[in-house]
Amino acid sequence: MHNSYKEHWENVFTTKAEDEVSWFQPYPKTSMEFVDLFNLPLNANIIDIGGGDSHFVDALLDKGYKNIYVLDISSTAIERAKQRLGSRASKVNWIVSDITEFEPPVQFDFWHDRAAFHFLTSEEKIYKYVSIAEDAIKKIGYLILGTFSENGPTKCSGLEIRQYSEVSMSSRFEVVFERIKCIREDHTTPWKAVQNFLFCSFKKN
Numbered sequence: 001m002h003n004s005y006k007e008h009w010e011n012v013f014t015t016k017a018e019d020e021v022s023w024f025q026p027y028p029k030t031s032m033e034f035v036d037l038f039n040l041p042l043n044a045n046i047i048d049i050g051g052g053d054s055h056f057v058d059a060l061l062d063k064g065y066k067n068i069y070v071l072d073i074s075s076t077a078i079e080r081a082k083q084r085l086g087s088r089a090s091k092v093n094w095i096v097s098d099i100t101e102f103e104p105p106v107q108f109d110f111w112h113d114r115a116a117f118h119f120l121t122s123e124e125k126i127y128k129y130v131s132i133a134e135d136a137i138k139k140i141g142y143l144i145l146g147t148f149s150e151n152g153p154t155k156c157s158g159l160e161i162r163q164y165s166e167v168s169m170s171s172r173f174e175v176v177f178e179r180i181k182c183i184r185e186d187h188t189t190p191w192k193a194v195q196n197f198l199f200c201s202f203k204k205n
């Protein structure tokens with residue numbers, strides 16, 4: 001992706017407070033329900049793709065998870081998350097990278113992505129993401145993806161996104177993964193707009 005794409009995100013996290021972005025949620029309830037469902041051991045390798053300054057990492061630390069990775073294209077977002085966590089930040093592995101250029105340092109038991117994958121709109125980038133995830137997730141590992149659904153917005157943060165249905169998302173991942181379940185969720189933005197998300201979970205097959 002060219003530089004202006006990264007700049008877009010650095011600018012977002014430099015100019016907007018956490019509750020001035022549409023995707024803000026004080027507690028990532030749905031994501032944590034998936035963590036609980038999979039019953040992951042506390043030493044599981046967990047990565048949040050496009051984690052930004054989401055509170056998912058806080059919730060994982062609160063539960064006692066020890067091997068957490070947060071990846072984001074924006075170094076500003078990562079800095080903000082670190083600031084918020086204070087001394088707890090040193091317990092987390094922070095990675096500034098474009099997901100389509102990510103070289104995973106370990107394999108993961110659990111790969112989480114809320115509203116990052118849907119920004120990939122070209123076949124080439126989508127293909128890269130899927131193949132990186134296929135290799136980076138352990139033989140018995142889980143993937144959870146949240147994107148806007150076909151009933152959701154067509155843009156996010158002013159950028160075109162790709163909407164997914166249960167069928168279109170599954171067809172991207174079902175070569176190597178088996179679908180566990182999909183749910184729809186209405187996310188309410190800080191200014192009370194409603195955005196329909198699709199979350200699907202997959203298990204490596």
Ligand SMILES: C[S@@+](CC[C@H](N)C(=O)[O-])C[C@H]1O[C@@H](n2cnc3c(N)ncnc32)[C@H](O)[C@@H]1O
Pocket residue numbers: 001009023024025049050051052053054055071072073074077097098099100113114115116119156157
């Ligand atoms: C809509 S926000 C969602 C943030 C977070 N997942 C959450 O739920 O609060 C999208 C995030 O993905 C990051 N992002 C977008 N494209 C990316 C890419 N190609 N590689 C890595 N991160 C990316 C952005 O910087 C931003 O933090």
